[in-house]
Amino acid sequence: MDSRVYIIKFDNWGFMVNLMNKIQILRKISQTLFFVRALIVTGFYLSIVGFIKRFIIGDRILATIITKIIAIVLAFIAGRVFCGWMCPFGFLFNLVYELRVKLFKLKKLPTVDEKIHNKLIYFKYVVLILVVLAYLSGVKISGYTLAYLLLALFLVLGFIYPMFFCRYVCPVGSLLSIFARFSIFKLKLDENKCVGCRLCERKCPMQIKITEKIDQMECIRCFECMSVCKKGALSFSAFTKNTKKE
Numbered sequence: 001m002d003s004r005v006y007i008i009k010f011d012n013w014g015f016m017v018n019l020m021n022k023i024q025i026l027r028k029i030s031q032t033l034f035f036v037r038a039l040i041v042t043g044f045y046l047s048i049v050g051f052i053k054r055f056i057i058g059d060r061i062l063a064t065i066i067t068k069i070i071a072i073v074l075a076f077i078a079g080r081v082f083c084g085w086m087c088p089f090g091f092l093f094n095l096v097y098e099l100r101v102k103l104f105k106l107k108k109l110p111t112v113d114e115k116i117h118n119k120l121i122y123f124k125y126v127v128l129i130l131v132v133l134a135y136l137s138g139v140k141i142s143g144y145t146l147a148y149l150l151l152a153l154f155l156v157l158g159f160i161y162p163m164f165f166c167r168y169v170c171p172v173g174s175l176l177s178i179f180a181r182f183s184i185f186k187l188k189l190d191e192n193k194c195v196g197c198r199l200c201e202r203k204c205p206m207q208i209k210i211t212e213k214i215d216q217m218e219c220i221r222c223f224e225c226m227s228v229c230k231k232g233a234l235s236f237s238a239f240t241k242n243t244k245k246e
């Protein structure tokens with residue numbers, strides 16, 4: 001008996017396009033709802049510093065505690081779903097890079113030089129350590145001006161390079177990446193179906209080399225790659241490995 005468990009796998013292209021469109025709509029709805037919720041919970045004060053502090057260090061607001069537990073459990077099960085579906089800042093950074101794609105009619109998302117990118121992705125772990133150290137040593141960072149300056153800076157950087165903050169800086173993303181490393185459901189590539197067109201890589205906002213090695217720790221489960229793969233070579237599944245070329 002085939003013990004593999006699939007949640008998203010397709011052989012029929014028409015069915016796949018339909019389903020992926022629905023998943024993208026669902027993702028947009030989820031992102032919007034969580035964004036509105038964040039606005040209400042914070043009294044319209046969207047502070048990156050506050051967000052990091054609440055998530056990494058914690059606070060006593062029940063809604064935050066529940067969101068944090070959900071994000072970590074989801075990371076264990078399916079990876080960084082929080083980043084792609086729930087994070088209010090992820091939503092904003094998603095919007096700005098999509099705006100750039102629309103304005104400049106881009107066919108391929110802008111990329112950072114490969115060597116620099118491969119080093120920069122580790123910077124967010126340094127930020128995570130710094131945040132914990134700052135907390136332990138009693139350093140307090142706050143202020144409206146700083147919050148909005150940081151948001152503006154990362155929105156501009158996110159306009160130039162998709163999800164810049166999420167890729168390189170966010171300590172919440174780095175914390176969830178650690179759990180995502182062991183996630184049950186993973187994004188997989190079937191090398192027998194892949195024709196090497198790299199359409200998926202052109203659309204990946206996290207600049208993952210999907211056709212070489214899918215970095216599950218970096219993947220934010222946006223499923224943009226699956227939406228553009230015309231060969232159905234990508235699947236999101238549990239208990240399976242990448243299918244090697246026969």
Ligand code: SF4
Pocket residue numbers: 189193194195196197198199200201210211228229230231232233234
């Ligand atoms: S879009 Fe599909 S077929 Fe093309 S490179 Fe990516 S996985 Fe392979």
Ligand code: SF4
Pocket residue numbers: 187203204205206207208210218219220221222223224225226
């Ligand atoms: S690999 Fe696919 S699901 Fe993961 S971040 Fe890139 S486009 Fe999104």
